[in-house]
Amino acid sequence: MGLSELLTTYGDVYLTALLTTWKMTAVSYVGAMVLALVVTVMRVSPIRPLRVVGDLYVQVFRNIPGVSLVIIIVYALPVLKVVLDYGPSVVIACVLLGSAFGSENFMSGINTIGVGQIEAARSLGMGFVQIQRQVVIPQALRSAVLPMTNLLIAVMLTTALGSQVPLSPNELTGAVSYINTRSTGGILAFAISALGYVLTAVVIGFVGNRIDKRVRIVR
Amino acid sequence: MATEETSIQLPVIELDHVNKHYGDLHVLRDVSLSVEKGEVVVVIGPSGSGKSTLCRTINRLETIDDGRILIEGRPLPEEGRDLAAVRAEIGMVFQSFNLFAHKSILDNVTMGPVEVLGRPRKEAEAEAMELLRRVGVAEQAQKVPAQLSGGQRQRVAIARSLAMHPKAMLFDEPTSALDPEMINEVLDVMVELARQGMTMVVVTHEMNFARRVSDRVVFMADGQIVEEGSPAEFFDHPQSQRARDFLDSIKGH
Numbered sequence: 293m294g295l296s297e298l299l300t301t302y303g304d305v306y307l308t309a310l311l312t313t314w315k316m317t318a319v320s321y322v323g324a325m326v327l328a329l330v331v332t333v334m335r336v337s338p339i340r341p342l343r344v345v346g347d348l349y350v351q352v353f354r355n356i357p358g359v360s361l362v363i364i365i366v367y368a369l370p371v372l373k374v375v376l377d378y379g380p381s382v383v384i385a386c387v388l389l390g391s392a393f394g395s396e397n398f399m400s401g402i403n404t405i406g407v408g409q410i411e412a413a414r415s416l417g418m419g420f421v422q423i424q425r426q427v428v429i430p431q432a433l434r435s436a437v438l439p440m441t442n443l444l445i446a447v448m449l450t451t452a453l454g455s456q457v458p459l460s461p462n463e464l465t466g467a468v469s470y471i472n473t474r475s476t477g478g479i480l481a482f483a484i485s486a487l488g489y490v491l492t493a494v495v496i497g498f499v500g501n502r503i504d505k506r507v508r509i510v511r
Numbered sequence: 512m513a514t515e516e517t518s519i520q521l522p523v524i525e526l527d528h529v530n531k532h533y534g535d536l537h538v539l540r541d542v543s544l545s546v547e548k549g550e551v552v553v554v555i556g557p558s559g560s561g562k563s564t565l566c567r568t569i570n571r572l573e574t575i576d577d578g579r580i581l582i583e584g585r586p587l588p589e590e591g592r593d594l595a596a597v598r599a600e601i602g603m604v605f606q607s608f609n610l611f612a613h614k615s616i617l618d619n620v621t622m623g624p625v626e627v628l629g630r631p632r633k634e635a636e637a638e639a640m641e642l643l644r645r646v647g648v649a650e651q652a653q654k655v656p657a658q659l660s661g662g663q664r665q666r667v668a669i670a671r672s673l674a675m676h677p678k679a680m681l682f683d684e685p686t687s688a689l690d691p692e693m694i695n696e697v698l699d700v701m702v703e704l705a706r707q708g709m710t711m712v713v714v715t716h717e718m719n720f721a722r723r724v725s726d727r728v729v730f731m732a733d734g735q736i737v738e739e740g741s742p743a744e745f746f747d748h749p750q751s752q753r754a755r756d757f758l759d760s761i762k763g764h
Binding site for chain 1: 570572605627657
């Protein structure tokens with residue numbers, strides 16, 4: 293099958309797949325960011341059990357292959373009577389993985405804030421929550437823009453896990469399998485999907501750079 | 512009335528047989544010190560003598576192993592809201608300024624009053640501008656710390672502490688990170704504060720400041736207070752060999 297034939301036959305499949313990838317990426321990323329923030333606050337909290345749980349969380353989900361995680365969620369959780377739809381299962385896997393890496397990004401953002409600023413906030417009489425809200429989180433967020441941009445791209449690529457389960461509609465990688473089981477698109481069928489990933493990543497990278505330049509903290 | 516009178520007589524800061532270790536290192540050895548209201552106490556001594564640690568224990572940025580620290584007669588709380596409330600009443604100026612890098616100069620000064628004291632922002636800003644004028648950096652109010660010189664930053668840090676209307680101020684080597692030409696602009700602000708009756712504990716290597724401004728000089732070595740006295744007594748007639756050696760060593764150049 294040539295390029296024009298692929299596009300005329302499966303153009304709408306690719307388009308739907310691209311939109312699906314975007315949607316899954318957006319939902320996963322928002323979830324991952326929120327969870328990463330929560331986990332990070334746990335990891336820097338003065339309460340030891342919270343710190344331990346936070347660290348453990350990151351160690352676990354940073355070190356599990358995405359495919360294994362999806363298999364666990366889709367095939368193992370039902371044993372525990374937790375049955376999730378395929379779509380949400382993939383998104384949850386992306387959120388768990390993404391939040392572990394996201395928390396690491398926040399932590400390195402926090403480490404760029406000198407302990408001195410935190411001591412200064414303490415000596416003004418600010419409590420833990422105030423220091424987090426006023427001093428730590430705003431700076432950690434601003435210095436984490438570039439790594440978080442990379443994470444957004446990584447999360448997008450992770451949504452390709454959707455190809456391992458029956459999704460409807462398919463995301464970009466799943467669409468390739470779908471097309472290749474019906475026609476012989478070969479490498480070209482994949483190249484079209486790859487282009488979708490690459491162009492999206494280029495745009496994300498560009499926007500991320502712009503945001504970073506605007507919010508970067510001069511030291 | 513009676514309670515008010517007694518509280519005036521109590522020392523603002525009192526350390527009572529304070530000990531602290533870092534592992535095997537005994538950094539504070541049985542340190543006792545009391546600072547009266549309006550008094551300016553300068554702490555000097557060779558590096559590693561424990562003077563910064565001493566300063567930092569007073570608002571519990573450093574914990575202590577045993578002994579007591581009293582603020583206006585009340586024991587320093589160990590943690591939580593009570594500790595935060597005491598910290599809010601004691602200003603602290605650091606060697607490395609420690610301004611909030613992401614906030615404007617004005618916001619650095621208003622953060623304490625707005626967030627901790629719950630003052631209305633407008634009111635806090637008006638007072639912050641007044642304080643910035645007092646320390647001579649009002650024109651910089653809208654800039655961020657990185658755009659200011661070291662001397663300007665340290666003056667902002669002093670204004671940030673003053674905005675809390677502290678009962679006492681701690682200075683932990685406030686001029687040690689400054690280029691020589693900027694030291695005086697910071698010392699001038701401190702002299703002015705001392706003149707206005709602020710209770711101050713100043714850890715410093717500025718011997719002229721100690722001699723001119725302080726009411727009492729405390730000399731520390733190896734975690735102990737070796738000697739204390741009026742600046743004239745201390746500088747002209749040091750009692751201990753350690754103090755004589757120290758003064759000789761800084762006279763050398």
